[in-house]
Amino acid sequence: MNLAQLPVLEQAIFVLAALALLASFALLAQTRLTASIHSFAWQGAVVALLTALVATVGEIHHLYLSALLTLSLKSLLIPWMLHRLVRRLDMEREVETIAHPALVVLAGAGLVVFSYWVALPIERLELASTRNIVAVSLSVVLLGLWMMVARRQVVAQVLGFMSMENGLFLAAVASTRGMPLVVELGVAFDVLVAAVLFGVFFFHISESIESLDVDRLNRLTEDEGGS
Amino acid sequence: MSAASFTPLAVTVFTPLVGALLLAVIPTLGLAGWVNLGLTLLEFAAALLMAADVARHGGIIAHSFHIDAFNVYLVVLTAFVGLTTAIFSRPYMAEVCEQGRITRRRMQLYHSMFQGFQFTMLLALTTDNLGVLWVAVEGATLATVLLVSLYRTPESVEAAWKYFILCGVGIALALFGSVLVYFAAQQVLLDPEQGLSWSVLYSHARELDPAVMRIAFVFLLVGYGTKVGLVPMHFWLPDAHSEGPTPVSAVLSGLLLNVALYAVVRFKMLTDGALAGSASPDTAGHLMMAFGLVSFGIAVLSLQRQRDIKRMFSYSSIEHMGLMTFAFGMGGALATFAALLHMLVHSLTKSAIFVTVGHASHIAGTQSIEHIRGLIRTQPAVGWGLLLGVAAIAGFPPFGIFTSEFLVLSATMQSWPWLTLLLLAGLVIAFAGLFRNLHPMVYGAAPEGQVAVRANMVPVVIHLLMVLWLGLSIPLFLSRWLDEVTRLISGGGLL
Structure with a gap:
C-alpha cells in the first residue's frame, strides 16, 4: 500500500508515531538525567498530539479526554515530579556512563527490526497501515524494556518503564482507536500511583544504599538468601 | 430458571x-x-x-x-x-x-x-472486562509492593523494587497483548465497546483473526506469566516472599499466583477458539506446557541450594505453578481437572506452610535454615505443623496434593508418556531437597534458650485437615463443581 495516498491527517499520525520512536532512541542514549526527563516529556506530548489527531480523524470524542489526560500526566505531571525528585536528591548534574553506547543503540535498532518481523503475520490488506503502527508501538515498548536493562540508574529505569507505557498507549490509540474509557482511566490511575510509588522508593533506596545505582542492589542473591 | x-x-x-x-x-x-x-x-x-x-x-x-x-x-x-x-x-x-x-x-x-x-x-x-482485569492485576502489584517493603529494611526495599520493576514490565507486556486482542475483536464485533468483554469475545472466538491472537497470546503468557512466577521471569518471587511479612507471603503464594494463572487460562480459552481452524490449533497449549515444564525443572533444582526457609518454599511455589501451567497447557479433561484440583490444594497447603514458617522464624529469631533447629522439642505444634505441611506439599499419599499430582501424571502418561519420567524425576528431587532441609529443623536438639512463642495454629490445622480430606475423598459436590469447570475449559467432562 502506498502511504502517500492516505489523507494528510493520517499521514501526520504516522509521522508522529515515528517521532515517538525517535524520542525513545533519544531516551536510550541520553546520559544526563535532566535531558532524559525532557526527552520523556516530549514523547508524552507527541503521543498526546497523536491521540488528538486520531480523535479528529475518527471523530471519537472520548479520545480528546484521553489526549488531555496523557498530556497532563505524561508530559507535565510525571516529568515535573521526577524533576523535583532529582533536584531534591541533588543529582541534577549526574552523568551516567553507559558501558557500550554504540552497541546499546545498535541493539535498539535491532529491536525495531524484530518488532516489524513480529508484526509481519498481520497481513489482512485493510490492516496494512495498522501493521506499521503495531510495529512502531511494539518498538517503543521494547526500547523502554531495553532501556531498563541497559541502564543502571534508577531514574533512567523508571523513565524506561514509563516510556513502555507510552508505547502501549500508542498501540491502543493508533491501532484500535482507543480502548473503552473505563479501561483508559484505570490504566492512567495505575500509572499515576506507580509514579508516586517510584518517588517514594527513590528515597528509600538512596537512604539504604546511599546511591541510586541498581548495581548496588545486590543483597538478595541466591546463595546467601537474605540475611 | x-x-x-x-x-x-x-x-x-x-x-x-x-x-x-x-x-x-x-x-x-x-x-x-x-x-x-x-x-x-x-x-x-x-x-x-x-x-x-x-x-x-x-x-x-x-x-x-x-x-x-x-x-x-x-x-x-x-x-x-x-x-x-x-x-x-x-x-x-x-x-x-x-x-x-x-x-x-x-x-x-x-x-x-x-x-x-x-x-x-x-x-x-x-x-x-479484560481491560479491568489488567487494571486489577496491576493494582494487586502496587498493593503488594507496599506490603513487601513494609519493614523498610534495605533488603525489603530491594525486594520490593525488583518486584515492582519486573512485574511492572511483565504486566506492561500483558497490556500490549490485551490491546492486540481488542484489535482482533474490532475486526469482528460491531460494537467496539464490547471488544474487551470476555463473554462476548468467547462467543465469537472462532471468528477472531488467528495470526493476531497468536501474537497476542505470546505477550499475554509472558506478561501474566511473570506474575505466575514462570521461569525466566521468576526472579522477583523468592525475594518478595522472603522479605515481606509472613501473612503477605501466605497470600502471595496461595492466591496471587492463582489469579495470574486464571488470567492466562481465560486467554487460552479465547486463543484456542481462534486457532481451532488454523494449521496449528494447539500453539497456546504447547507454549504453556513448555513454560510450565521449564519452570518446574528450574525451580526443583534451585530449591536445593536455598538457605533461607521462605525462599525455599517460594521455589516450591514456582515448582507447583509450573506443574499447573503444564497441566492446563496439556488440555484435555483429565489434565484440566487435575490442574484445578492442584490449584485448590496447593493454595491451602502453601498458605498453611507459610503461616507455620512465620512462627518457626519467630521461635528461632531468623529465617536462615541453618539456625532453625529442634522445633518439635521447643514447640511441638509448630514442629509437627511444619513436618505435616511439607509432607503434604511434597506429595505424600494421604494428602490432596498426592491425588492431584497423580492425576497430572496419569494425564501426561496418556498424551505425552515420555514427559512423565521428567515429571517424576522432578518430584523426587524436590522431595529430597525439602526433606534434607526439613529434618534438622524439626528434629534434633533445640539450641539453648530457645523458647516457645504465642502461636495460633488454627488456620494451619483447618487447611491441613481440608487437604487431608481432599486426599482421602473428594466430596461429591466439589467433584461435580470441578467437573463443570473442566467442561467449561476443555470442552469435555470426566464424570
Whole structure:
C-alpha cells in the first residue's frame, strides 16, 4: 500500500508515531538525567498530539479526554515530579556512563527490526497501515524494556518503564482507536500511583544504599538468601 | 430458571474496597486487627452465598461482571484463604509491632493494603472486562509492593523494587497483548465497546483473526506469566516472599499466583477458539506446557541450594505453578481437572506452610535454615505443623496434593508418556531437597534458650485437615463443581 495516498491527517499520525520512536532512541542514549526527563516529556506530548489527531480523524470524542489526560500526566505531571525528585536528591548534574553506547543503540535498532518481523503475520490488506503502527508501538515498548536493562540508574529505569507505557498507549490509540474509557482511566490511575510509588522508593533506596545505582542492589542473591 | 442474585457478588467484591478505605483511618492497632478479621469473614460469607446461588441458578453476567463455575470457585478459595490469613495475621502482626520492627502508622498501611489486595484479586477474578482485569492485576502489584517493603529494611526495599520493576514490565507486556486482542475483536464485533468483554469475545472466538491472537497470546503468557512466577521471569518471587511479612507471603503464594494463572487460562480459552481452524490449533497449549515444564525443572533444582526457609518454599511455589501451567497447557479433561484440583490444594497447603514458617522464624529469631533447629522439642505444634505441611506439599499419599499430582501424571502418561519420567524425576528431587532441609529443623536438639512463642495454629490445622480430606475423598459436590469447570475449559467432562 502506498502511504502517500492516505489523507494528510493520517499521514501526520504516522509521522508522529515515528517521532515517538525517535524520542525513545533519544531516551536510550541520553546520559544526563535532566535531558532524559525532557526527552520523556516530549514523547508524552507527541503521543498526546497523536491521540488528538486520531480523535479528529475518527471523530471519537472520548479520545480528546484521553489526549488531555496523557498530556497532563505524561508530559507535565510525571516529568515535573521526577524533576523535583532529582533536584531534591541533588543529582541534577549526574552523568551516567553507559558501558557500550554504540552497541546499546545498535541493539535498539535491532529491536525495531524484530518488532516489524513480529508484526509481519498481520497481513489482512485493510490492516496494512495498522501493521506499521503495531510495529512502531511494539518498538517503543521494547526500547523502554531495553532501556531498563541497559541502564543502571534508577531514574533512567523508571523513565524506561514509563516510556513502555507510552508505547502501549500508542498501540491502543493508533491501532484500535482507543480502548473503552473505563479501561483508559484505570490504566492512567495505575500509572499515576506507580509514579508516586517510584518517588517514594527513590528515597528509600538512596537512604539504604546511599546511591541510586541498581548495581548496588545486590543483597538478595541466591546463595546467601537474605540475611 | 431465575437468575442468580447480584447482591452477594457486589458484597464480596466491594467489601474489601470499603475495608481498605476504612482501615486507612483506624489508628488503634487492636481494633484494626479485629475489623480486618470481621471484613474478611463477611467477604467469605458473601462468597459462599454467591457460590450456592450460582450452583443453583447458573452463572451471572451483569454490570460487566462475569461469574461462572471457574471463577466462583477461585473467589471462594480467595475469600477463605484471606479469612484464615487474617486470623493468623492479627496476633502475629501485633507481636511484630511489639518487637518494634514496624511503626503504628505502617500498621495502618498494612491493614489497609491487605484489604486493598483482596479487593484487586476479587475484582480480577470476577470482572468480565479484560481491560479491568489488567487494571486489577496491576493494582494487586502496587498493593503488594507496599506490603513487601513494609519493614523498610534495605533488603525489603530491594525486594520490593525488583518486584515492582519486573512485574511492572511483565504486566506492561500483558497490556500490549490485551490491546492486540481488542484489535482482533474490532475486526469482528460491531460494537467496539464490547471488544474487551470476555463473554462476548468467547462467543465469537472462532471468528477472531488467528495470526493476531497468536501474537497476542505470546505477550499475554509472558506478561501474566511473570506474575505466575514462570521461569525466566521468576526472579522477583523468592525475594518478595522472603522479605515481606509472613501473612503477605501466605497470600502471595496461595492466591496471587492463582489469579495470574486464571488470567492466562481465560486467554487460552479465547486463543484456542481462534486457532481451532488454523494449521496449528494447539500453539497456546504447547507454549504453556513448555513454560510450565521449564519452570518446574528450574525451580526443583534451585530449591536445593536455598538457605533461607521462605525462599525455599517460594521455589516450591514456582515448582507447583509450573506443574499447573503444564497441566492446563496439556488440555484435555483429565489434565484440566487435575490442574484445578492442584490449584485448590496447593493454595491451602502453601498458605498453611507459610503461616507455620512465620512462627518457626519467630521461635528461632531468623529465617536462615541453618539456625532453625529442634522445633518439635521447643514447640511441638509448630514442629509437627511444619513436618505435616511439607509432607503434604511434597506429595505424600494421604494428602490432596498426592491425588492431584497423580492425576497430572496419569494425564501426561496418556498424551505425552515420555514427559512423565521428567515429571517424576522432578518430584523426587524436590522431595529430597525439602526433606534434607526439613529434618534438622524439626528434629534434633533445640539450641539453648530457645523458647516457645504465642502461636495460633488454627488456620494451619483447618487447611491441613481440608487437604487431608481432599486426599482421602473428594466430596461429591466439589467433584461435580470441578467437573463443570473442566467442561467449561476443555470442552469435555470426566464424570
